[in-house]
Amino acid sequence: MKCRTGILLSVIVVLVSYGCGPRQTLQTDKVLRVMSEAWMFKKYPLREAVARFEANHPGVRVELIKSPDGSPTRLLVSMMSNRSDFDLFFGSVESTVAMWGARDLLIPWNEIAADRPLFQREAYIPVFYDLNRFGSHQFGIPVSAExxxxxxxxxxxxxxxxxxxxxxxxxxxxxxxxxxxxxxxxxxxxxxxxxxxxxxxxxxxxxxxxxxxxxxxxxxxxxxxxxxxxxxxxxxxxxxxxxxxxxxxxxxxxxxxxxxxxxxxxxxxxxxxxxxxxxxxxxxxxxxxxxxxxxxxxxxxxxxxxxGSTRSVVLPRTSRAVDLAIAFTEEELLAPYFTRFAWEKYGKLPCAIDVFDTLDEPEAHILLKLAERSDRDPMFRDDLPMVDAVRRNVQSFLSGQMEMDPMLARLESELSQLNLSDIREHFRSQ
Amino acid sequence: MLTRLSPYAFVFPTAAFLACFVAYPLVWSLYLSVTDYNLIWSNTTRFVGIGNYTRAIQDPLFRRALFNTLLFAAFHVPITVGLSLLIASLVQAAGRFGRVCQTLLFIPVLVPEAMGAVIFIWILSERFGLLNNVVTMVLGEPFFINWLGQPGWSMAAIILTSYWGIGVSIVLFVAGLGNIPKSLYEAASIDGAGPIARFWHITLPGVRHTTTVVFILSLIGSLKVFALPKVMTNGGPGVSTTSLYQWVFSNAFEYFNMGYACAMAFLLGALIIAASAPRLIASRREDV
Known part of the structure; x- marks a missing residue:
């Protein structure tokens, strides 16, 4: 009986320890897990990309995963815990790239794909490429822009x-x-x-x-x-x-x-x-x-x-299939058919300069000219608190709760309490 | 030896679960609440004492969010208790048809609150919303009110939408009403008591415990209100519908100011305890 109690206790301890420990599943590098937001499955030909890639790489299986609600924060915590939920993330915006990059959770593309032309700045509209550059790190490769x-x-x-x-x-x-x-x-x-x-x-x-x-x-x-x-x-x-x-x-x-x-x-x-x-x-x-x-x-x-802003591809340090992730990005996500589809069906602006040569719509070229004249938007350390402060105060004025001058004075006061240093300075000092 | 150990073995899983998922996070967040920890930008954590607590009390946004939350609770709690008791009484009096109504009233509870909020965004939308278009049809002239974009209306819209989940309270009251012996009503009728007297002297005391439960549940729910303002108005326009929990959420998971967010969460917890304790204590005294 004493033995049974001991066994029972041991089993419980093992189960609890397993449940609380990091998830480790057996996986070979022949599986590539690509995560993206749910709406992107419709507006980008992700399923076609998977089919093409699997056909060109026999033995490789690509899993498409929809990112969870509130994914930037949840995935941040997950990656900080050294969990590996995905090998490649498609569609992150600059604020997410900055958030993950600041915690050294992303592999800079310029470290692992420095010799590949499709990943170089020259191939892109510079403003969009630079939006994803932090210090000397190119954390994201832009696929489309708005x-x-x-x-x-x-x-x-x-x-x-x-x-x-x-x-x-x-x-x-x-x-x-x-x-x-x-x-x-x-x-x-x-x-x-x-x-x-x-x-x-x-x-x-x-x-x-x-x-x-x-x-x-x-x-x-x-x-x-x-x-x-x-x-x-x-x-x-x-x-x-x-x-x-x-x-x-x-x-x-x-x-x-x-x-x-x-x-x-x-x-x-x-x-x-x-x-x-x-x-x-x-x-x-x-x-x-x-x-x-x-x-x-x-x-x-x-x-x-x-x-403007971009949707880019990022590579987490917890990726278990880095080589496949690079290949999938190069062969599918950056391929002309992929960005053309998003442009033709849903107006998502391709970021690669070469793709523009194949577009006939006059709007595309108007957008290109505007994009080339665009400067990079600022990205502050307290970016989200600043965005919220602007929203709260501007809406207070527009809904008639405050007059213009007191509202602007309060907004400037709120902004003065935030850390609005350029986020890229953080990476330069790293 | 074995007899002494066995109870501990049975208690261990629950104790371990509570230790891991209740006690440890609670103690850790209490520690964080006295630091300036930022999830993204802090490489070191600095002890700030009660600085986060005093900051919250001085923070105009915290105070405004507290006011909004109390305003929401002031309308939500009494109307939930009163309306659900009224509907439960009608449901019970209506027999089989009442049970059908009870089921229908409970169905919205099965829909996630956030999804319900999205449905109400569409209903209340200014240009293509169902409500404005129905009123336009009835009046025969364009009727476009920006329900969610005007300070007064937006809070009213959120309060009204919150009754979407009243089905739970109705079910609790129906169960409570079912426990009152019918003989009490019969005796009161023979003694000449009218419907109001019977309701006041028999029904209300008879559902005292249920009332306490519904009151406390709706109070806690309203002080924790989050999904409705977050989804329907994002706290706007301005800060007119920002709730306390929403402000805690923004600081924790959008701005990553974990220390400050934890301090506010503890203040919110204290508020919930302080608000619900008097009713609990009174209920226990009534029992004695």
Whole structure:
């Protein structure tokens, strides 16, 4: 009986120890685990990539894994615990790349693929490649990019005489022009009730809207003297006051303050004439509004470029199949067919320069020109707290809870308490 | 020897589980709450004493989130208790049809709260939302209110959406009402008591324990409110619907300020205990 109790205790201890210990599963390097966000399985030909790769590499099996909710943080903790949940991650944004890179959880591509042309800076639109460079580390290889631009319903634009002879939008030169466009495209019924709103901007991501305004006009986001985003600049004041006036007049909607998808949903439903958000929404809307029903227009001051972000491929240090991950990236994720699919179906801008030579759509080349003029967006150490502070304060103003000057003063005060040093300095000092 | 060891062997799995997943995280987070630990950027952890606690008390966002949470609780708790008792009484009085209604009212509980919140975003959406379009059809003229984008309406929308999960309280009250002997009602009727008197003198005392349970569960639930404001408004517009738990979550898992987030979580825990203790104590005194 004493022996049985001892055995029972031993079994319990072993089971608990096993349960609490790091997960170790038997796996050969013939298996490649590729993780991505769920929506990317539709917008990128990931399944086709797997089929092609497995056909070209007999004996190799590629597992596609959907990343969990809140994946940047959860995977961060997982990797810090030395767990290996994936061998390659496709689709990370720069803030995630920075977060993982700061903890030395990623293998820089320039350390392991320095001799491969497809991984070199020369092959990419520089601004997008550099977004994923931290210090001397190239943590991510950009596959696709988004620029923040206006997507416009051509039907409403034509009725408002805003298209030129070629059917392209006549660019708005100032924010006053933008709101004038919105006013002209707003549709009312016989009683004066609004049926179609002229403009919807993505006021969930307020910092992106402010960046677009200041960068369009000044060509930069950070004030060179203070090293901080110039949130109280005249351009931002003008944009905010025009938005508040426009909302009161009914020519713009603030519905996106609570729902990031509101502008694209309204554009696709024909309920709004023009939106300012990721450029790919213009092509996405063709699904419901018909081919060539929408087009793009840059933010005022287009000669100075626009803001943008990328989706890139990263390689974790916990990867168990580094060679396969490099091969899969090179042969499939960076292949022209992969990025072309995402462009043609969903408007995701390819980052590789060579791919542009094969694109016929005029919008693609407009986007390329804008992208080439774009400067790299800042990335602060306390980036997310800063983005949240901007959102909270700007929304307080737009929803009528605060006046402009007290709001900007409070915002500047909140920003002054954050660490807004350039995140890339952190990597330079490593 | 064997007899003495056997109980420990049986208790060991539970004790080990509690030690690993309750006691250890609790002690560790208490330690973190007195440090400036940042998950991403801290290479060293500095002891800051009660600095995080005093920072929270002085933090205007913490205070605003606390106000929002208490406002939510002030509407959510009494209405949940009152409404679920009322519906449970009607369900019980309606016999078999009542049981069908009870089942229907319980179905939303099976839907995850976050999913329910997404459904209500669509219902309350300004331009293509069901509610505005139905009202437009009824009125015959455009009716577009930005329910989730205006400070007053957005909190009201979240409070109303929270009754989505009232089915659990109804089921508890139905069970509590079922335990009241029918003979008490019959005797009261013979003595001339009307419906209100019977409800006041028989039903309410009869569901006292259930009321305590529903009160405490809804109080804890409302002080921990997170998914609804996070999904429906992301705490906005501005900070008008930011809840305390949301602010803790942002600091812990978005800003990675683990030390500060742990301190706020302990303050929230203390608040929940302080808020629910009086009702528990009163309930026990009533039993004595």
């Amino acid at each position: 620029l923040n631009l206006f997507s416009v319903n051509k039907h409403f634009a034509r009725e408002a005489s805003l298209l030129d002879d070629s059917g392209n939008m006549i660019p708005a030169r100032t924010w006053d022009d933008v709101f004038d466009y919105a006013r002209r495209m707003t549709r009312r019924d016989a009683d004066g009730n609004i049926k179609t709103v002229g403009l919807s901007m993505n006021w969930t991501n307020c910092s992106t809207m402010l960046y677009a305004a200041i960068k369009g006009e000044q060509g930069r986001i950070v004030n060179p003297e203070s090293g901080l985003p110039d949130v109280a600049s005249p351009e931002i004041r003008r944009l905010l006051s025009l938005t508040a006036q426009g909302a009161a007049e009914g020519i713009t909607t603030l519905a996106a303050m609570s729902d990031v998808n509101q502008p694209r949903s309204d554009l696709k439903a024909g309920l709004v004439a023009m939106i300012l958000t990721s450029h790919s929404r213009y092509l996405e809307a063709w699904e419901t509004l018909g081919p060539n029903s929408t087009t793009i227009m840059s933010v005022p001051g287009m000669n100075e470029g626009v803001t």
